[in-house]
Amino acid sequence: MSRDWVAASVRARALARRRLGPAGARRLATAAGADEAVTALADTSYGHDVRSGDTMARAQYGIGAALLWNLRVLGGWVPRPGVPALRALAAAFEVANIDEHLRSLHGEPAGPTSRLGSFATAWPRVVVTTSVHDLRTVLATSAWGDPGGEGTRTISLYLRAAWMARVAATLPMTASWMQSSAALLVTRERLLAARGGPGAVGDGLAPPARGGGAVLVGPPASRAASGAGARRCAGSA
16 A cells, blocks of 8 residues: 555544544533523534534534535545546535525525535536536536526436446445445335325326436336336345
8 A cells, every 4th residue: 555545544534533423413402492502512623614503504514514524624534546436436415516506596495515625526517507408518518417497306316326337446445335225216216106296197106207317227117107016126236
């Protein structure tokens, strides 16, 4: 192992030791109320972005911001070959940013977005778009690819399925986690379709979820009619 990788490993372990862990998570879960939990969280490593007195929504955003900040710090330590793995993980924050931008394009209240820095895939070009059509065009010419439509749900499902596939391809050790996540995504869409929910078409899945989900869990799981069925198919994929 090179000296650079040793230094990055030491830094990663130091960051990992600052996590709450099971005991810390239990303390938060047993707090007397949300305000007490947020105050306790502000006294931990998450205090980088969580402040005592924050609303629950602001604290939840701060938790993600603290995680992203640590990923960016680690990105400054790992050798160049290790950056794609961190960028793939951080892409989940870009998906969340795009969700917020879509809300603003539709004139809806939008929450804060994350600072991605060098981990951005298409965000610097997405954030300046002024229409959903332009947003789709930017995605289609980026590593994300064409979401296949301009509906908010279509884009959202596509990006989540694409992110799962990207992480699994970049970090093979996460494949089982991503398969489980994709199975849940696919199953949720099928159940919504069965109940007449929005966004699902054809065989019960919006095309992006059908195609993206099948990449990870396989066509049998993407056609499963229940959560148990999807789990069985995903487990045998």
